[in-house]
Amino acid sequence: GAGVSQSPSNKVTEKGKDVELRCDPISGHTALYWYRQSLGQGLEFLIYFQGNSAPDKSGLPSDRFSAERTGGSVSTLTIQRTQQEDSAVYLCASSLKSVGEKLFFGSGTQLSVL
Amino acid sequence: RKEVEQDPGPFNVPEGATVAFNCTYSNSASQSFFWYRQDCRKEPKLLMSVYSSGNEDGRFTAQLNRASQYISLLIRDSKLSDSATYLCVVPPTGNQFYFGTGTSLTVIP
Numbered sequence: 001g002a003g004v005s006q007s008p009s010n011k012v013t014e015k016g017k018d019v020e021l022r023c024d025p026i027s028g029h030t031a032l033y034w035y036r037q038s039l040g041q042g043l044e045f046l047i048y049f050q051g052n053s054a055p056d057k058s059g060l061p062s063d064r065f066s067a068e069r070t071g072g073s074v075s076t077l078t079i080q081r082t083q084q085e086d087s088a089v090y091l092c093a094s095s096l097k098s099v100g101e102k103l104f105f106g107s108g109t110q111l112s113v114l
Numbered sequence: 115r116k117e118v119e120q121d122p123g124p125f126n127v128p129e130g131a132t133v134a135f136n137c138t139y140s141n142s143a144s145q146s147f148f149w150y151r152q153d154c155r156k157e158p159k160l161l162m163s164v165y166s167s168g169n170e171d172g173r174f175t176a177q178l179n180r181a182s183q184y185i186s187l188l189i190r191d192s193k194l195s196d197s198a199t200y201l202c203v204v205p206p207t208g209n210q211f212y213f214g215t216g217t218s219l220t221v222i223p
Contacts, residue, residue: 033211041215103211106157
């Protein structure tokens with residue numbers, strides 16, 4: 001596609017429910033990142049995928065968070081048993097090759113946990 | 115020390131003013147740097163790459179000072195449309211980019 005696509009754009013859920021967020025990176029981009037941004041805060045790194053290599057999960061805040069990237073393209077971020085502190089904008093970004101390349105962001109998913 | 119530090123501002127400047135932001139980084143091995151712009155409730159978008167020799171794009175100039183480990187962004191002849199948060203980005207030593215918390219700029223008519 002022309003840009004990084006994320007869905008849904010908004011998600012409201014109840015505490016304790018599971019949610020799935022989707023990211024479709026720019027075609028041909030092998031690197032994919034997930035970030036989280038709380039209101040008025042900076043970007044918090046969550047996870048990084050590069051090609052078929054094992055992902056860097058060092059930024060995931062708890063074991064309730066997991067992510068997959070199928071076929072080196074679309075990625076899904078799953079949050080289990082959501083908590084109110086999970087409320088944030090979840091941003092996906094992709095880059096052409098690997099680290100050091102500029103990032104292109106999707107418009108994000110606004111997650112609200114009630 | 116944080117990997118990347120920025121003055122959060124806010125910077126409130128009149129139209130036509132020149133404004134500059136600095137961003138310090140801790141990893142002396144970092145090679146390439148970026149400035150991103152983020153509008154309210156929008157995703158960050160690449161504004162400029164920062165090269166060792168400096169980089170100019172219209173009213174925007176980015177500079178790198180390796181000795182003091184900071185990068186700067188200069189905006190000349192500020193426009194109302196320049197109002198945004200400006201994020202400096204330092205590439206990773208591992209796999210994660212380091213984003214500053216951003217500097218808020220408001221250009222006042």
